[in-house]
Amino acid sequence: MTLAPVRVCVFDAYGTLFDLGGIPRSVRAELGDKANTLMRVWRRRQLEISWLPLRPGSHADFWRVTDEALEFAMEAVGVDDRRLRLRLMEGWLTPAPFPEVGETMVRLREMGYLVAILSNGSVRMIEGAVAAAGLTDKLDAVLSAETVGRFKPDPLVYQEAASHFGVAPESVYFVSANAWDVSGAAAFGFQVVWINRDGVPAEKLPLGTRATVANLAELPTILGG
DSSP: OOOOOOOEEEEOOBTTTEETTHHHHTTHHHHTTHHHHHHHHHHHHHHHHHHSOOOTTOOOOHHHHHHHHHHHHHHHHTOOOHHHHHHHHHTTTSOEEOTTHHHHHHHHHHTTOEEEEEESSOHHHHHHHHHHTTOGGGOSEEEEGGGTTOOTTSHHHHHHHHHHHTOOGGGEEEEESOHHHHHHHHHHTOEEEEEOTTOOOOOOOSSOOSEEESSGGGHHHHTTO
16 A cells, blocks of 8 residues: 655654663563563553643643653552662663664655654653664654643644644654554544554554554555655
8 A cells, every 4th residue: 555645754752763672671680570560550651641631831741751650650560769760761761763763764765755753752852862773863853742841642742743844734644653642643634654563453543544564664665665
């Protein structure tokens, strides 16, 4: 399936470009089997907090949300170690990219696409991750939800990408591994590609995807390259 020509390709960050699996691996020596459980609880709680309505006048801060979620997760699995907590938080600043990410970004730009990240991560978090992964010169923009003070799937966050490039929503391919993000981006009007890395059944969401890939290496072909 080849999609209609569009020249802007925007990516979610965590789980899409960056592999969060390295975070629990970094503390497995201390936590053993608890490491993966901690990460699952942590990530789920992080997302749950980000989906809550913000109080009037409040501003989105994903670093704070991540820290609060970690506190909850460590208590849930029975871990109390301040140094370990600091190490876990630092893992969000330097997550490893999935192996195919760099080459895919280069290929898309060779095809004429403008390439960007749009993440809930704070500016510090996402810029740190991009620099650590050596992706800075492979992207045309790094956009954070922090700029608009909300979290995805709030339409204001998706609008940030459309406004940055001066295009209508339907002129953007949005790529994410997160089903809730896929749904939010599709509702906003983006053409959405879902990365189903684990081969799980498609969720029955109100709005679906234009295409599904197993990893980013398939993306240039899907987008007509």
